[in-house]
Amino acid sequence: MANKSVWSDNRFWRRTATWVTGFASVLLIWLTFDTSAQIAMGNDQDLQNKVTKRVPGPTVINYKITYEMSAKRGHEIPVIGEKEKFFGRDDYSEEEAGALLHLGKLGSQAKNCMDCHTLLGNGAYFAPDLTKAWLDPAWGPDGAMQALTGKNTKEEAMAEFLMHPDQYPTHARMMPDLGITAKEAKGLVAFLKHMSSIDTNGFPRNFGKIKGAVHGK
Amino acid sequence: MFEPFTDVNPSFFGWLNQGPLTLTIFLHTIIILPMIWIYFQEKKRLENEN
Numbered sequence: 001m002a003n004k005s006v007w008s009d010n011r012f013w014r015r016t017a018t019w020v021t022g023f024a025s026v027l028l029i030w031l032t033f034d035t036s037a038q039i040a041m042g043n044d045q046d047l048q049n050k051v052t053k054r055v056p057g058p059t060v061i062n063y064k065i066t067y068e069m070s071a072k073r074g075h076e077i078p079v080i081g082e083k084e085k086f087f088g089r090d091d092y093s094e095e096e097a098g099a100l101l102h103l104g105k106l107g108s109q110a111k112n113c114m115d116c117h118t119l120l121g122n123g124a125y126f127a128p129d130l131t132k133a134w135l136d137p138a139w140g141p142d143g144a145m146q147a148l149t150g151k152n153t154k155e156e157a158m159a160e161f162l163m164h165p166d167q168y169p170t171h172a173r174m175m176p177d178l179g180i181t182a183k184e185a186k187g188l189v190a191f192l193k194h195m196s197s198i199d200t201n202g203f204p205r206n207f208g209k210i211k212g213a214v215h216g217k
Numbered sequence: 218m219f220e221p222f223t224d225v226n227p228s229f230f231g232w233l234n235q236g237p238l239t240l241t242i243f244l245h246t247i248i249i250l251p252m253i254w255i256y257f258q259e260k261k262r263l264e265n266e267n
Contacts, residue, residue, distance in 0.1 A: 004263050012259040016252050023247060034230050054225055073223045199225055 044094045047080065054199045056080060058097035061190050062090045065197045067135040067207070075202025078135070086193065087155055087186060097190070104191025107184045116175075120195065121203060127173060132207045134158075134189075134196035145170075158192070159185035 006012050042053035047060060064084035070077045083090040092100070108114075114123030117130045128136075139145045139154045148168055151157040161168055162185040165175035180188065224231030233240050 004267075006256055006260045006263060009259055009263060011262075012255060015255045015259070019251055019255070020248055031230055034228055038226055038228065052225060072221075 052199075056194070056197050057094065058101045058194060059092055059094055060197045061086045061097050061100070061193050062092055065134065065193065067132065067196075073202070075205070076207065077199055077202070078132075078197045080197060085153075086190070087153075087159075100187050100190040101194050103184065103187030104189070104194075107180070107188050108191060111178045111180065116173075118204070120198070120200065127171070127175065129204045129207075130192060130195070131198075131200060131204055132196045134193045135207070155186075155189045155193070158189045162188055 038054055040053075041055045041057060042051065043057040044059045045051075046053055047057055047063065060080060062083055064081040066079045066081060067076045068079050069075070086092070108119065113119060113130065116124050116127035118125055119130050121131070133139075134154070137143050139157055145161065145168075146152065146154070146157045148170075149157045149160040151160050159182065162180050163182060164177065166177045222232060222235060224234070233243055
C-alpha cells in the first residue's frame with residue numbers, strides 16, 4: 001500500500017481544527033473580559049485624582065474638555081482640564097450628572113438621532129457626526145453658533161439649536177424641529193459633552209478637518 | 218516591526234494592536250507552529266502504521 005499523505009489524513013485536520021477552535025475560544029473569552037474592564041465607566045474619584053479612563057464618570061460635565069493632538073498616540077485625544085460651568089454650575093453630583101446623561105441618552109433614542117447622525121460609530125452619515133460634537137469649534141467662543149443663536153455659552157447655544165433647529169439652517173440638509181423641550185435639550189447637551197470626553201482612539205478620524213463632517217464648515 | 222506601546226491602559230490586547238505585524242506574528246506563532254508540530258506527529262504515526 002502506498003504511503004498515505006498527512007494532508008488527506010482525517011486525524012491531522014481534526015486535531016488542527018480542535019486546536020484552532022479551542023485557542024480562539026479562549027482568546028475571545030479573555031478579550032471579552034479585558035474589554036469589559038477597559039470600557040467600564042469611571043467615577044468622580046477618578047476625575048478628582050486625574051485617573052485616565054476611556055469612559056470618564058458622568059461628573060466630567062463639570063470640567064473643561066479639550067481635544068489635543070497626542071504625538072505619542074498619533075491622533076487627537078480628549079483632555080479633561082479645569083472646572084468649567086455647565087448651565088451655570090460646576091458642582092453637579094454623581095447622581096445629578098448621571099440623571100442628566102440618562103435623560104439625554106433616552107432623548108437621543110426617543111428622537112432617533114441615529115437616523116441621520118453618527119454616535120460613537122453607530123448611525124447614519126446624513127448629518128454631522130456627533131461623537132465629538134461638543135469639541136466642534138463652531139460652538140466655541142470663536143465659532144458661528146453662539147452668535148447665531150444669541151447665546152453666550154456653548155451649552156446654551158447647543159440647547160437653543162436643539163430646541164429650534166429649523167430656525168438656524170446651518171446645512172443644506174436642515175435638521176427638522178423634533179419638539180425637544182428645554183429639559184430634554186439640557187440632557188442631550190450633557191450626553192454630548194460626556195460622549196466627547198470618551199477616548200475613542202482618534203475616532204472619527206481627522207475630526208474637524210473633513211469638510212461637511214463638522215457643523216458650520 | 219514592534220512599535221512603542223501607546224494604548225491608554227497597558228493590556229495584552231493593546232500590545233497585539235500596536236503595529237501592523239504584531240497580531241499576524243502572534244497568530245502565526247500560536248496557530249501555524251502547533252500545526253507543523255501536529256503535522257510531523259501525524260506523519261510519523263502514518264509511517265509507523267505502514
